[in-house]
Amino acid sequence: MSSSVLQVQQVSFRYGGKEIFRDLSLAIQEREFVSIVGPSGSGKTTLFRLLLGLEKPETGGLFLGEKQVIGAGGGIAYVPQKDLLIPWRSILDNVILPLEISGLTKREAYANARPHFASFGLAGTESAYPHMLSGGMKQRVSFLRAYLTGSDVLLLDEPFSALDAISRVEMQDWLLEQWVSLKKTIILITHDLDEALLLSDRILVTSSPPMEQLAEILVPLSRPRTMDMKLGDKSLLSLKSELLQKFRHEGAKCDAEET
Amino acid sequence: MQKKPNRQFSFKRWAAPYYLSVGVFLLFLVAWEGSAWAIGKSFILPAPTQIAVRLWELRQTLLAVHLPSTVLIILVGLLLSIIGGVGLAAWMSWNKTAERAFYPLLIASQTIPIIALAPIFVLWFGYSIWSKVAVTVLISFFPITVNTFDGFNSVSKELRELLKTMGASRKDLFFKLAIPSSLPSFFSGLRVAVTLSVIGAAIGEWLGAQKGLGYFSRRMMTQFDGAGVFAPIVLLSLTGILLFVFVMIMEKSILKWRNAK
Known part of the structure; x- marks a missing residue:
């Protein structure tokens, strides 16, 4: 598995005494687009926190390329659910944050960041403050900030969940374009099955803990994809109902365990 | 970015929110004036107009001698409070042990009646500026420290x-x-501290000073000069307002x- 960019090897993890992962292994390939879906409380975010080094696995290890993830700052970029922009920093000052932290001077960081504003659809917002932008724009800023970490792997935690239906569809299209042009590996947590089907090569389904493996569904759509494909394709509909069933089944189990 | 329309500063627009409070204040002055004349004992209740006249008569000594002395105490006291308060807040937020050691003491220190302590400072520091500065610092240190700490x-x-x-790294964070992110709460602490520092300086001067507005006001008291008591108080209050606006x-x-x- 030399081309896998991210590997989870036999990871066990407990949160508050509750066993969530037991010897879980999975691998993400380079430039793959993987979505993680699953009922709430089934450990999607926990998996992200492990990958980001914000939590330590009890046993097993996580590897980014050859390098083991130990502690935060291990080189995976994160696009959080809320945009988490810093309100007192201008948009330009927000996106250069990872560059500043990596030790660049402001001047170098600005020079690095400015050329990307146009391709991220953010031209003209450099000196604005976050509260002046729409939700969709703020997510783009958050995405650009993650991109500027220089990391090859981007983790997206329900980045569009707070957007209205129309901006969400726009942002999905946009993300698809970005993924193609930026040549990054993307892992996306989402609750939206259409979103997962439209965007990903592969969908991982979390289930009720403890999990030993994640169910996997390959999305048979060819690239490049468009919105029309999502709406028209028959096989996609059956895939969606399959996914929905898995989802419901696991959701019921999760609920049963929580009560 | 669109260019903002170049708006002229308009006094009318700026002053609009204050009309009501200015009106109430003027009413209060009128009522005061009326009752002062009705009582007719200016050493007990001088009328605002009498205070204004006294203020004008005393302008030389008040503005040249006593005001600068008090303002110096306020500024030195505030400066020390800011340095000490922000420093302590930063230390407590950086180091949990420091927080556990000092935070409860800081809260408890607020139960000490500082006015009662002030005479001791005169013993310690004599009639120098430092006895007054000490009172000012004690009274204005707390809001700065606690607010800044909460901000951190x-x-x-x-x-x-x-x-x-x-x-x-921790340093980056x-x-x-x-x-x-501590700046907004630092400023709200500073706003409180600035007004308190005026009170602190006045109390300090009451208890032992050879000049200053608080000292002057108290000296006029011994001479049954009611308007003379109030005149420096007006200046103290104006100083507080100006500092507040500046912050x-x-x-x-x-x-x-x-x-x-």
Whole structure:
């Protein structure tokens, strides 16, 4: 598995005494687009926190390329659910944050960041403050900030969940374009099955803990994809109902365990 | 970015929110004036007009001698409070042990009646400026420290974690998150401290001084000069208001991102 960019090897993890992962292994390939879906409380975010080094696995290890993830700052970029922009920093000052932290001077960081504003659809917002932008724009800023970490792997935690239906569809299209042009590996947590089907090569389904493996569904759509494909394709509909069933089944189990 | 229309400063627009309070204040002055003349004993209740006249008569000595002396105490006291308060707040937020050691003491220190302590300072520091500065610091230190400390702690956990995933060190988190996010609460602490510092300086001067507005007011008391008691108090209050306005302007210009449209 030399081309896998991210590997989870036999990871066990407990949160508050509750066993969530037991010897879980999975691998993400380079430039793959993987979505993680699953009922709430089934450990999607926990998996992200492990990958980001914000939590330590009890046993097993996580590897980014050859390098083991130990502690935060291990080189995976994160696009959080809320945009988490810093309100007192201008948009330009927000996106250069990872560059500043990596030790660049402001001047170098600005020079690095400015050329990307146009391709991220953010031209003209450099000196604005976050509260002046729409939700969709703020997510783009958050995405650009993650991109500027220089990391090859981007983790997206329900980045569009707070957007209205129309901006969400726009942002999905946009993300698809970005993924193609930026040549990054993307892992996306989402609750939206259409979103997962439209965007990903592969969908991982979390289930009720403890999990030993994640169910996997390959999305048979060819690239490049468009919105029309999502709406028209028959096989996609059956895939969606399959996914929905898995989802419901696991959701019921999760609920049963929580009560 | 669109260019903002170049708006002229308009006094009318600026003053509009204050009409009501100015009106109430004027009514209060009229009522005061009326009752003062009705009582007719200016050493007990001097009328505002009498105070104004006295203020004018005393302008030379008040403005040249006593006001500068008091303002010096206020500024030195505030400066020490800011340095000490922000320093202690930063230390407590950086170091949990320091927080556990000092925070409860800081809160408990507020139960000490500082006015009762003030005479001791005169014993310690004599009639020098430092006995008055000590009272000022004791009274204005607390709001600055507590507010700034709360500000340091107001950084969201999510934002801290996000920066950590970018490889941020503790120093990065402190300078890029904690300090900027503490500024709004630092300023609200400073606004309270500024008004308190005027009171602190006046109390300090009451108890032992050879000049200053508080000292002057008290000296007039012994001479049954009611208007003379009030005249320096008017100046003290104006000093407090001016300092307050100055802090507000500083706050607006430093936190200008809040008002950006």
